[in-house]
Amino acid sequence: MDISRHLGVLRRYALVLTRNSERAEDLVQEAALRALEGAHTWQDGNDLRKWLLAIVHNTHASRCRRKHTESAAEATIAAQTVRAQAPNQTDRVSLGETVAALMTLPEEQREVLMLVAVEGMSYRSAAECLGIPLGTLMSRLSRGRAALRAAADQDAPAPHLRLVR
Structure with missing residues (x-):
């Protein structure tokens, strides 16, 4: 041809x-x-x-x-x-700080926060998407949320680890 x-x-x-x-x-x-x-x-x-x-x-x-x-x-x-209404300056600063704090989290916590909190996926769907057990997802999500809360409120005590036997 x-x-x-x-x-x-x-x-x-x-x-x-x-x-x-x-x-x-x-x-x-x-x-x-x-x-x-x-x-x-x-x-x-x-x-x-x-x-x-x-x-x-x-x-x-x-x-x-x-x-x-x-x-x-x-x-x-x-x-x-x-x-769309542009957020006021305080909201922008707060959002910027939250995003900056999110980016400092370990990848495991960032990905579950993104899927569940931002994208609105159910825990089960997010766990299936990531190929991890539901309990692992919930644990990562909890730690990620605690770290973001601590970053947002500098006066709050930082999350601490406890030894589980």
Whole structure:
């Protein structure tokens, strides 16, 4: 399968679709890559040019859909950002301190705090996600929360370890 002799046709068609020479060239390159990756689907005897033009067309349509979806998502995020009220300065400082304290915790505690406290996962789901027993998750969560409370309240005694036999 030699697609090189059809590149001129593909470039002209891509230029008509994109109305921009750089985007057209990118489109042809992506379509050529897809054609090479899907070469096993082309059957000898079929019109190679027609098959390649269909790939260019479908690649362009996919790009347009993706661009539309991304634009809609950006608009939604922008609308939500406008409606959101910025926290007051004390809340920002407190949040920054909490995040800084969270980042100083051991990874085991950070991950369980993130899954349970931030992402709202159930204890059981978080334990399954991490591949640890439920009791281990609850212990790590308890230690992590205690460390964050201690960091938030400098006057509070730091959590201490006790020996369990």
